[in-house]
Amino acid sequence: MxxxxxxxxxxxxxxxxxxxxxxxxxxxxxxxxxxxxxxxxxxxxxxxxxxxxxxxxxxxxxNEKGFFRDIPPMADAIETVKALRSRYEVYVVSAAMEFRNSLEDKYDWLGEYFPFIPWTNILFTGDKIISADILIDDRIKNLAPFNGRRLLYTSPHNTLITGYERVNNWKEVAELLR
Incomplete structure (x- = not known):
């Protein structure tokens, strides 16, 4: 905890x-x-x-500077994450080291859309070797080694993957984790 x-x-x-x-x-x-x-x-x-x-x-x-800065947030993500903070210590964990220009872009993006997540709860990493109770991710390379509850967020590239608890959107996340 x-x-x-x-x-x-x-x-x-x-x-x-x-x-x-x-x-x-x-x-x-x-x-x-x-x-x-x-x-x-x-x-x-x-x-x-x-x-x-x-x-x-x-x-x-x-690899272009600015690529990560103006990505639209997923539908219902902002409201759901904000609400989940009452029950969870929320961390954003992003494999940002692979693309050099993504660090500043992602940090600024989070500041715009998720200003309620403190900088101490933002983790930019390579491999997602983290200690948490629940991980929501779209990549099984991040979920497979994780020791807690694994929620696979549906994306076109992972639709054939089975064996993981799946969430298709942020409304489902809200319902599952409330």
């Missing part, structure tokens, strides 16, 4: 709090005319559903 004897709730940013998928779709649409309602094969990453000549474009986008 953490301070105030509240359980620790760790929440991933990309494709959990921040709609990174929507940001990529917007950029592909703007720059290459890809349809915003692109059919995505279950279990595939977004870039694996694009024409072959665009498959590496995501690396260019994600």
């Amino acid at each position: 953490s301070n105030d004897d509240k359980p620790r709730l760790a929440i991933d940013m990309d494709e959990v709090l921040a709609d990174t998928h929507q940001k990529f779709l917007s950029l592909y649409h703007r720059d290459h005319g890809i349809a915003m309602d692109l059919h995505q094969a279950p279990g595939k990453e977004l870039h694996e559903n694009l024409p072959e000549h665009l498959m590496g474009q995501w690396k260019i986008y994600i």
Whole structure:
């Protein structure tokens, strides 16, 4: 348990709090005319559903300064996380070390959309080796080694994964963790 004897709730940013998928779709649409309602094969990453000549474009986008700064928040995430603070010690845990420019962008993004989460509860990391009671993440590489309750947040790339407690949206999170 953490301070105030509240359980620790760790929440991933990309494709959990921040709609990174929507940001990529917007950029592909703007720059290459890809349809915003692109059919995505279950279990595939977004870039694996694009024409072959665009498959590496995501690396260019994600490494640009500002990429992470204007991502829209997931529907109902702000209100739900704010409400969960009454029962949980909430931490945001993001693997921000892989993309150098993401650190400042993500910190500023959290300050805009989640100003009620103190800087002491923001963890930018490589591997998510953390101590918490619950982890909400869209990647099983982060959930698999985690020792607490694991909630897999649905994203197109993980729809074929089984064996994890799944949440499809923030309303489901609110209902499950209230």
